[in-house]
Structures are given as C-alpha cells and as structure tokens.
Amino acid sequence: MSMPSHGLLEGHPPPSRELLAQWLDAHGVIRNDGLDVIDMEDGSGWTIRANRDIEMGEALCQIPKSAVLSSRSSSLPPLPVLNLQLDLSGKKPETNNHTILFLALALLHEFRLGAESKWYGYLQSLPREPVLLPVLWEEESSAGQGGRIASGWLKGTEAEKELRRKDAEGLSLGDIRQFYLATAQHLPPTTCHPAPSPESAFLYAYSLVSTRAFIIDLYHIIALCPFADLFNHSSLNPHSSLTSDDFVCHICGSLTPCSHDVISTSGVVMRLDHLGDWELRRITEDGKGIGDCVEMRAEREIAKGEEVYNCYGEGMGDARLLVEWGFVGEEFAGDGITWDVDELSLKEDTGETVDIDWSELAEKTPDAGEETERLIGSSKDRLLNLAQSGEISLELFAHLFEDTTGMHDPKTLLTEVAKMVEHLQIAWMSCQDGNSANLTDTELAVARRIVHVFDTRLGQMRRSDFPLEELFELRDSLPSDTRCQQMALTLTINERSLLQSARQKWVDLLEASKLRA
Known part of the structure; x- marks a missing residue:
C-alpha cells in the first residue's frame, strides 16, 4: 500500500x-x-x-x-x-x-x-x-x-x-x-x-x-x-x-536586560540575579547577549x-x-520492565502503606563477584522494576515480600527484608555452583510470587505462547516496508527475553531448593 x-x-x-x-x-x-x-x-x-x-x-x-x-x-x-x-x-x-x-x-x-x-x-x-x-x-x-x-x-x-x-x-x-x-x-x-x-x-x-x-x-x-x-x-x-x-524575558525573548524586567531594590534584574559577575559580563558584552x-x-x-x-x-x-x-535503539538502557503498585497487589487495598527507603540495603547485599549475577539490585528512583541486567529492584522485592507475608511494621520489614536479600543471594551463588539452595518457607513463597509476577506480565503480551525463536523468525522474515512491525517486534522480543531470563533464575533457585529434600 x-x-x-x-x-x-x-x-x-x-x-x-x-x-x-x-x-x-x-x-x-x-x-x-x-x-x-x-x-x-x-x-x-x-x-x-x-x-x-x-x-x-x-x-x-x-x-x-x-x-x-x-x-x-x-x-x-x-x-x-x-x-x-x-x-x-x-x-x-x-x-x-x-x-x-x-x-x-x-x-x-x-x-x-x-x-x-x-x-x-x-x-x-x-x-x-x-x-x-x-x-x-x-x-x-x-x-x-x-x-x-x-x-x-x-x-x-x-x-x-x-x-x-x-x-x-x-x-x-x-x-x-x-x-x-x-x-x-x-x-x-x-x-x-x-x-x-x-x-x-x-x-x-x-x-x-x-x-x-x-x-x-x-x-x-x-x-x-x-x-x-x-x-x-x-x-x-x-x-x-x-x-x-533559558532565563530570557518571557515577553520579548531578550537575554540582556529589557523594559519588561523587574528590578530589585538593589538595582539587579531579578531574572539575572542568579548569575555571577563573569556570566553577567558575558551576556551583556557590547550591549547584546553574545550567549x-x-x-x-x-x-x-x-x-x-x-x-x-x-x-x-x-x-x-x-x-x-x-x-x-520513532526508533528502537537496542542499547538496553532505561528502567527495564516496570510495574505499578496496583498491578502487583494480592489483596484489596486496605489503605495501609509502608514508606521505607530500601536503597540502604544495597550495601548489605553480599558481593556476587564478577561471574555471578545478583538476584536483587539497588533501588533506582524507588522503582518497582526488573533492570536490564536481570536484577529486580529492592523496592519491587520488598513490596512483594510485604504483600506475600502481610507484614506492615516498618522496623520489622526493614530487618526481615535485609536478612532475606542477603540469604537469597548466598543461596543463588550456591545454586550457580550446582549445590542445593536452603530456602525457608517464606523465601519459597516470595520466590514463587516473583515468578508469578513475571508470568503475569508475559501472559499480557500478544501471542505469549510463541517461542522466542519463532518471534525472531517472524520479524526477520518481514518485508523491508513493514518498519512499524519490525520495531514493535524488536521491542517485544527484547522485553520478553529479559522477563524469561530473569524468571529462569528464580525457577532455578526454586528447583535447587528441592535438592535439599
């Protein structure tokens, strides 16, 4: 067409x-x-x-x-x-x-x-x-x-x-x-x-x-x-x-002082008041705004x-x-996959909210080493997200922990989440070495909840039953004049790949926990 x-x-x-x-x-x-x-x-x-x-x-x-x-x-x-x-x-x-x-x-x-x-x-x-x-x-x-x-x-x-x-x-x-x-x-x-x-x-x-x-x-x-x-x-x-x-006169656009300016009692143009002497000289040299x-x-x-x-x-x-x-950069920057609170809650909203800055827990997470990925990363702008690196944010983990356990006391939550983040990372590192993962019942419940959240998002995508390989084949077989489809498929493939790889880590952790039985 x-x-x-x-x-x-x-x-x-x-x-x-x-x-x-x-x-x-x-x-x-x-x-x-x-x-x-x-x-x-x-x-x-x-x-x-x-x-x-x-x-x-x-x-x-x-x-x-x-x-x-x-x-x-x-x-x-x-x-x-x-x-x-x-x-x-x-x-x-x-x-x-x-x-x-x-x-x-x-x-x-x-x-x-x-x-x-x-x-x-x-x-x-x-x-x-x-x-x-x-x-x-x-x-x-x-x-x-x-x-x-x-x-x-x-x-x-x-x-x-x-x-x-x-x-x-x-x-x-x-x-x-x-x-x-x-x-x-x-x-x-x-x-x-x-x-x-x-x-x-x-x-x-x-x-x-x-x-x-x-x-x-x-x-x-x-x-x-x-x-x-x-x-x-x-x-x-x-x-x-x-x-x-950007501090020009909003009426005439002048950078230098103009007739619309408000002058302070000390004789300074108010919109230029934040500038130092050098900057004032720069914009007023020869009576014109050279900048x-x-x-x-x-x-x-x-x-x-x-x-x-x-x-x-x-x-x-x-x-x-x-x-x-109108383009896909494929630099894998950005916030990865994000969730809103109303997408995650297991229960009806009770009006209770717990406002805790979880970012301080990042320093308490054990060093994963260069060859081992983290399961849970630091919070960025307090987002509920799965980062491009495959880590879920502390904010997302803490929210799911709270929602699964029903804990609401801030002090208890901070203590319990800190312990669980540390223990899960140790268990994940053990799992990567082929050993069992000794998870508590609460940790198992939270891990299953995380997998469920990933499955829910994957299920919301179009043709979620399609294997990734078929999506790649579909995109690569499209004619050159179907640019919109190519970009949309690239985006959904990248997001689906991220969700599936992150999901598999938590599934592996759950599977490793069965080895202890």
Whole structure:
C-alpha cells in the first residue's frame, strides 16, 4: 500500500545538503569544520560524522536563537483566542503539550508557504514522509508499514505504558486530530496552498516536531534547531547535548536586560540575579547577549570517522525512544520492565502503606563477584522494576515480600527484608555452583510470587505462547516496508527475553531448593 501524500513540497527537488548549508550560513549557524553531514546507513535521512579528531570542549555548533523555528519566530499570524482547554474527550491537556501542537501548526504554515518561507532552506532538508510514531500507527499513512498490526505487538510492553502516558497528557491521536480540527480554518491561505491542508499534513508536521524539537527557553519554549537536529541519539555513548540560556524575558525573548524586567531594590534584574559577575559580563558584552544562542560542545574526545551522538536524555529505554522518537535503539538502557503498585497487589487495598527507603540495603547485599549475577539490585528512583541486567529492584522485592507475608511494621520489614536479600543471594551463588539452595518457607513463597509476577506480565503480551525463536523468525522474515512491525517486534522480543531470563533464575533457585529434600 503506497503512503498517501500530505501535499507539502510536492514537485520540489529532494532534500539538498548544499541548500541547507547555504541557509545555515545565511542565518549565522556556526558548524565545526570537523563535522560532515552524511547519509544514514538505512537511507532514512542524514546524520553527523567527524572528519577529524575533535577535542573535548570544542564547539560542535552554535545556533542563534533568531534561527530557531518556534511558535514565536514563525510567520504564522496570531490565532484568535480558542477554547482549547477542553477537548471532546473531556480531558484537559497540559499547556506544554499544547505548545508542541502549536509548533506543529506553525511548521505546517511554513511548509504551506513553500519557497516563500524564510525557513525554506531548512524545511527542504527535512524528511518528506512522517516519522513512524506509535501514536500515529493507526493512521493510513502508517498502514503500509504495518502500523495497525504493529500496535498489537506493543500489548503488555513498556511502550503500551508510554502510550497511556501520552493519552493522559492529551497527546493521543484523537487529541491531535481535535486540535487540528479546531485550528485548521485559521491557517492563512498561501500561494501554494490556497485551500486548507488535509489532516495528514498536520500529522506529518506533528511527527517532525515531536521527534526533532528541543526545549529552548521561557520565550520560545520549544523550537526546531536547524543542524542540531541532525545528531542522532545515544543513551550510553553520547558526545554532546544541547544547551541554552533559558532565563530570557518571557515577553520579548531578550537575554540582556529589557523594559519588561523587574528590578530589585538593589538595582539587579531579578531574572539575572542568579548569575555571577563573569556570566553577567558575558551576556551583556557590547550591549547584546553574545550567549543568546543554543549550542553543542564535545563533552568527550571524538575520533575521526565516528558518528557524533547527541543525548536526548540519560538512560532512555527503547519504549520511550519508540514512542517519543520513532526508533528502537537496542542499547538496553532505561528502567527495564516496570510495574505499578496496583498491578502487583494480592489483596484489596486496605489503605495501609509502608514508606521505607530500601536503597540502604544495597550495601548489605553480599558481593556476587564478577561471574555471578545478583538476584536483587539497588533501588533506582524507588522503582518497582526488573533492570536490564536481570536484577529486580529492592523496592519491587520488598513490596512483594510485604504483600506475600502481610507484614506492615516498618522496623520489622526493614530487618526481615535485609536478612532475606542477603540469604537469597548466598543461596543463588550456591545454586550457580550446582549445590542445593536452603530456602525457608517464606523465601519459597516470595520466590514463587516473583515468578508469578513475571508470568503475569508475559501472559499480557500478544501471542505469549510463541517461542522466542519463532518471534525472531517472524520479524526477520518481514518485508523491508513493514518498519512499524519490525520495531514493535524488536521491542517485544527484547522485553520478553529479559522477563524469561530473569524468571529462569528464580525457577532455578526454586528447583535447587528441592535438592535439599
């Protein structure tokens, strides 16, 4: 099935690196001469590679804020006051999420202007097809990539949770459509597009904004940053991240003192009060804010021939990357598999909660050594999770211990959990040496509970009866034009592999406990 056209830049030449470079030069965007814009291996766009060794601290790019495309800098005329706080589903979208939608509308307007847009040299460099975000997979534009089928493979995964979060934030497909329905008639006609653009055009613009925009400052809020958006992401080995002075005037965007500023009794501009003397001199030199740009600097050495990576956020897992940016990184970063309390409770909520910081128990867990994995790891942000390393968090273990035993006294819980964590690790190390595991009845009950939690999550996934080998074969046999299905299957395979391998450790421990009989 061919992907229907959104009608933007029809008849225009394909993306040109030369035209982009001319536009960047004309708008004062400085790029390191050690960087080249090259084709990505899969042909899906461009990326950045070093053509020489780059030292730590070197500027990779500096982009004047006058060159970023935001709702403020776009040529889209101000819209009439719209009652957008309530949508047809009765939800109240967050203001920041409306900022994303308004930026998508501004981008669509610039696309409708075509070559008449101030941003044309940048716009023509952008991908001509929508980014395959899961929120758009039900659209016809994704159907040819297996979007509707792919959505089913996200069932029971962390991506399904991320999509529920988007829905709660007012950024479901229905929310996006309702926004465009309320605003489309306010887009001014252009030479290229005298009539309103189809919904597919707005969804295309939304996909670009959602995957390429950066948080900038109090004035622009979020914006597209030409050239900076060419750097691909890495959670594990990034070379840089985007920085910006965000304490500008929220009314006019000025970094230097302006007429809108509030002055303290000591004569200091309140929004600049946190700056030291050196920083004040830096932004006010020659009467202009010389730091009024966004920039990226090398945060470590970059070798010649390396692809240069940006960091969208530390520890991004594949589910977040897929839902927010439309790709699966397979770096196995992130929080692994997570649970909510209401997914785990054996009993009805009694209103009793035990708030204990279990992280201190991590230091009491015996050293597993280099060749032996831990069963239970340290808590990270007090998550109930199974880490990518195969360890369940202390928080998850303690919750299941409490739920299984019915203990609620904090002091008793802390003592008993500490003893059990230590003994289970010793038993696991003994099990790895082929010996029996001498588990108490309580430890056996908690271990069985953990296996049950893993089985429940596995059972929630689509075709949970499929062996992993068949899932790999299914994914690898898919045609190249079913990208959505390939990404969804990759995600579910990775999560299923993690759950099954972790489950097997606890099953092995239970089996080893039978050897003592």
